[in-house]
Amino acid sequence: MTSAELPPLSGKVALVTGASRGIGYGVAEALVARGDRVCITGRNEDALKEAVVKLGAERVIGVAGKAHDLDHQSEAVERTMEAFGRLDHLVNNAGTNPVFGPIADLDLNVARKVFETNVISALGFAQKTWHAWQKDNGGAIVNIASIAGLAPSPFIGAYGVSKAAMINLTQQLAHEFAPKVRVNAIAPAVVKTKFAQALYEGREEEAAASYPLGRLGVPSDIGGAAAFLTSAQSDWVTGQTLVVDGGLFLNAGV
Ligand SMILES: NC(=O)c1ccc[n+]([C@@H]2O[C@H](COP(=O)([O-])OP(=O)(O)OC[C@H]3O[C@@H](n4cnc5c(N)ncnc54)[C@H](OP(=O)(O)O)[C@@H]3O)[C@@H](O)[C@H]2O)c1
Numbered sequence: 001m002t003s004a005e006l007p008p009l010s011g012k013v014a015l016v017t018g019a020s021r022g023i024g025y026g027v028a029e030a031l032v033a034r035g036d037r038v039c040i041t042g043r044n045e046d047a048l049k050e051a052v053v054k055l056g057a058e059r060v061i062g063v064a065g066k067a068h069d070l071d072h073q074s075e076a077v078e079r080t081m082e083a084f085g086r087l088d089h090l091v092n093n094a095g096t097n098p099v100f101g102p103i104a105d106l107d108l109n110v111a112r113k114v115f116e117t118n119v120i121s122a123l124g125f126a127q128k129t130w131h132a133w134q135k136d137n138g139g140a141i142v143n144i145a146s147i148a149g150l151a152p153s154p155f156i157g158a159y160g161v162s163k164a165a166m167i168n169l170t171q172q173l174a175h176e177f178a179p180k181v182r183v184n185a186i187a188p189a190v191v192k193t194k195f196a197q198a199l200y201e202g203r204e205e206e207a208a209a210s211y212p213l214g215r216l217g218v219p220s221d222i223g224g225a226a227a228f229l230t231s232a233q234s235d236w237v238t239g240q241t242l243v244v245d246g247g248l249f250l251n252a253g254v
Pocket of ligand 1: 017019020023041044045067094095117145147189190194
């Protein structure tokens with residue numbers, strides 16, 4: 001997007017974790033498109049820099065680091081405040097799912113790592129965003145959970161348990177941070193990203209067959225939902241988990 005094509009500034013600022021590609025990038029893109037200024041994070045510095053340029057370096061900064069690293073969390077929040085002077089919205093998107101197999105044989109150190117990245121990091125970013133800006137000025141938080149947190153998910157059990165925890169964390173934060181800050185979650189089904197590639201690559205039509213809306217998700221589907229949950233259109237919505245799944249859950253009753 002050239003400077004001339006940029007939308008008018010909305011006056012709002014967002015921090016989106018894990019946003020050099022995939023769903024986080026789709027969320028950042030949706031927020032920039034409505035005029036927000038955005039800080040994105042990710043581990044790989046070069047990929048992050050490329051994403052900043054693609055999104056528009058006039059309005060986007062990148063802070064590289066691991067989501068669970070407390071110093072990185074502080075740096076991301078501080079640099080957002082320095083660059084833009086405020087921090088209205090937090091989208092906790094960075095997540096991991098490093099193992100596939102029965103939970104009976106799960107290495108518990110791996111389970112700890114999954115929780116550290118998917119749940120504790122989200123809480124850490126929420127605490128820091130709350131203290132830096134939101135507790136006095138308001139805003140919104142969106143946690144990217146998963147439908148794996150809503151029903152048993154064979155072979156990705158630890159991931160499912162962590163996303164269920166994220167959904168409860170959403171409710172806890174929504175209760176504690178009200179009325180200043182609204183906190184909601186999004187539970188996507190399969191979205192076409194690097195993270196989910198193994199679930200559909202080479203057999204996308206087959207994978208999409210069980211989706212009533214006839215296709216898998218794309219990052220902009222989640223971007224649209226996150227834009228809604230961080231806008232005035234959802235001003236009376238908090239503690240909710242918005243399932244964005246192409247209708248997949250409708251099959252549960254069949
Ligand atoms: N895709 C799906 O089907 C799906 C469905 C439901 C929920 N989700 C959730 O959506 C979120 C994003 O997934 P995605 O599919 O967009 O994944 P993705 O395409 O692999 O993108 C992940 C992004 O997060 C960054 N990242 C990964 N681990 C990180 C960490 N520990 N600290 C900081 N940044 C990190 C990656 O950059 P670096 O590698 O450079 O760090 C990248 O920018 C995850 O929480 C996932 O659980 C995905």
